[in-house]
Amino acid sequence: MxxxxxxxxxxxxxxxxxxxxxxxxxxxxxxxxxxxxxxxxxxxxxxxxxxxxxxxxxxxxxxxxxxxxxxxxxxxxxxxxxxxxxxxxxxxxxxxxxxxxxxxxxxxxxxxxxxxxxxxxxxxxxxxxxxxxxxxxxxxxxxxxxxxxxxxxxxxxxxxxxxxxxxxxxxxxxxxxxxxxxxVTPLAPRKTLVVGADGQLGTALRAALADHPSVEFASRSDLDLLGDIEAARPWAAYETIINAAAYTAVDAAETPEGRAAAWAVNVSGVAALARVASRHRLRLVHISSDYVFDGTRDLHAETEPFTPFGVYGQTKAAGDAIVATVPRHYILRTSWVIGDGDNFVRTMAGLAGRGITPRVVNDQVGRLTFTEDLAGAILHLLATGAPYGTYNVSCDGEPQSWADIAADVYALCGRARNDVTGVSTEEYFAGTQAAPRPLRSTLDLTKLKAAGFVPALSSERLRSYVGPLRGPRTR
Known part of the structure; x- marks a missing residue:
């Protein structure tokens, strides 16, 4: 026949x-x-x-x-x-x-x-x-x-x-x-590797994935991104790499030592992960930044061309371009990340508790991104098999300046909003060797919402985050 x-x-x-x-x-x-x-x-x-x-x-x-x-x-x-x-x-x-x-x-x-x-x-x-x-x-x-x-x-x-x-x-x-x-012992699912698991986002991913035996966590130092990464793991046993590692010291990146470190982590390290992901057909999840833009637009879409100012933004833009060549990739572009660790909100709550009246920049506008939402967006895209590509991720709500957010923190800590004095970026950094910052960092969330993920309101997340940080009121 x-x-x-x-x-x-x-x-x-x-x-x-x-x-x-x-x-x-x-x-x-x-x-x-x-x-x-x-x-x-x-x-x-x-x-x-x-x-x-x-x-x-x-x-x-x-x-x-x-x-x-x-x-x-x-x-x-x-x-x-x-x-x-x-x-x-x-x-x-x-x-x-x-x-x-x-x-x-x-x-x-x-x-x-x-x-x-x-x-x-x-x-x-x-x-x-x-x-x-x-x-x-x-x-x-x-x-x-x-x-x-x-x-x-x-x-x-x-x-x-x-x-x-x-x-x-x-x-x-x-x-x-x-x-x-x-x-028969069933074949376990392919594994997920979280790189940079000790940072703010890594900590949130540890919490979200604590009950998943197929997930492994590695600090940046645990995985030699600049050495023989091909031999570092049996990559055929993996399905996904989530890269939560990054050099984020924006001002230090302008120094000779910081510039080298930023390019090593944000570009060379990312390139090593991209090579492994492409060769073994892994999904690569990478975290981008609003710093890839110059902040001249009121709302940033995923398709906006790169226009970074400083070294940090330039290295993040280069890393994005590399990851975009991986067939199965998600780039999550985010802004103003707040999680478990040192960050702006925690600093403001500490100042409020000590009765300090800070000067805070009032001409940089954007939205906070709490790591709970960033981790949730990553897991949603992976679980739903959303189309590969770049997605903006932040909390939702009206854009605010850093001074507005600081005033919100002070109010939540029981202090007066006018304890926070707003100043321009130029005034705040006068006489210092600070890196240039984008003034407008608000990300368009339309594509993320169309993929079925609706971020929480920044005001709601801020209220929940500040509650445990409230200290005794001091004058």
Missing amino acids: GPIFAKPLTARETPIPGVLLFDLPVHGDNRGWFKENWQHATMTAAGLPDFGPVQNNISFNETAGTTRGIHAEPWDKFISVATGRVFGAWVDLREGPSFGAVFTAELDPSTAIFVPRGVGNAFQTLEDGTAYTYLVNDHWSADAQDQYVFLNLADETAAIPWPVPLADAELSAKDRAHPRLAD
């Missing part, structure tokens, strides 16, 4: 999440037949994930009844038949609610199937001289063997209806010895 000719290219879902069965167009005449076994543009348009194959394997089977599997490997596969026919069986061996789900189908050259990482693959040949071919998106290595999961072909729970009884089929001794489903 030959392939079925003239079928349109279509993708069909199966009972196993992520497993897609494809009909392939096959063109035949008196000489035989031809097909495009894998074609990136048309197949991704039809629903095939852009899984980035790097290796092509072929299994040739001499006789009908040859049976192989059930093997779940730590990579994705696109499987088709070059010649002959097979009865295919797939069992979900991934950790999660679909563990143990089964799907079977007959494959000939006019059909193909996409099998995600962790789904067990098996087949039984229905004709002599059958060639079974598959593309995979990682290179085989001995180090990956501990990530394989196997299931016995005769497992009673899966109850696969093999056309040729297994007692009469050609099997390997290893396949006969694989465990039953009750004894």
Whole structure:
């Protein structure tokens, strides 16, 4: 029996999440037949994930009844038949609610199937001289063997209806010895690595992801971003890198030592992460800054061209440009970050508690971003599979100056708002070697809201944040 000719290219879902069965167009005449076994543009348009194959394997089977599997490997596969026919069986061996789900189908050259990482693959040949071919998106290595999961072909729970009884089929001794489903340890999901986990955002991500065993946290010093980062982790076991590390000392970045440090962390380190993410098709989440703009616009959209003033802004813009080359990336551009650690709000609350009347800049306007919302936006984009690209993230509400925010903090601490004196940026930094600052930092949140994430109002977050910081009133 030959392939079925003239079928349109279509993708069909199966009972196993992520497993897609494809009909392939096959063109035949008196000489035989031809097909495009894998074609990136048309197949991704039809629903095939852009899984980035790097290796092509072929299994040739001499006789009908040859049976192989059930093997779940730590990579994705696109499987088709070059010649002959097979009865295919797939069992979900991934950790999660679909563990143990089964799907079977007959494959000939006019059909193909996409099998995600962790789904067990098996087949039984229905004709002599059958060639079974598959593309995979990682290179085989001995180090990956501990990530394989196997299931016995005769497992009673899966109850696969093999056309040729297994007692009469050609099997390997290893396949006969694989465990039953009750004894299988499911394949854990790919891991997430949070880099810069000791900073304000890293601390918020630790809190949000504390119950997720597949998440690892590393300080910037734990991961040598300027050394052999390729050898630092078994990257095939990872799905996502969240880069919360950054050099943020805006004024120090203008010194010779600070300039070198800012470029090392914000550009060279980011480039190292981008290389790993691109090579291993990882999702890279990166945090940007309002400092990539000169602050001459009242509202900054994601598409605004870079116009940074100082070294810090220039390094952040360079890092953004690098990350944008990674196929699977999220850049979250934010402003005026407040979290667990030293920051403007904590400083103002401390001054209020000590009865100090500060001078605060009143011509820089924007919105605060509390790390609770920034972490929430990251996790929302990842969980929903939002389109890759750049998203502005801050709290919502009316834009304010730093002096307005300081006055709010003072009021929340029980002090008078007019204890805060507003001054211009030029007055405040007169006689100092300060870096230039953008005067308008308000970010347009339309794209983020369209992706389904609605940030909290800055005033509400500020009230909750300042409450525990209130100290005794002093005059």
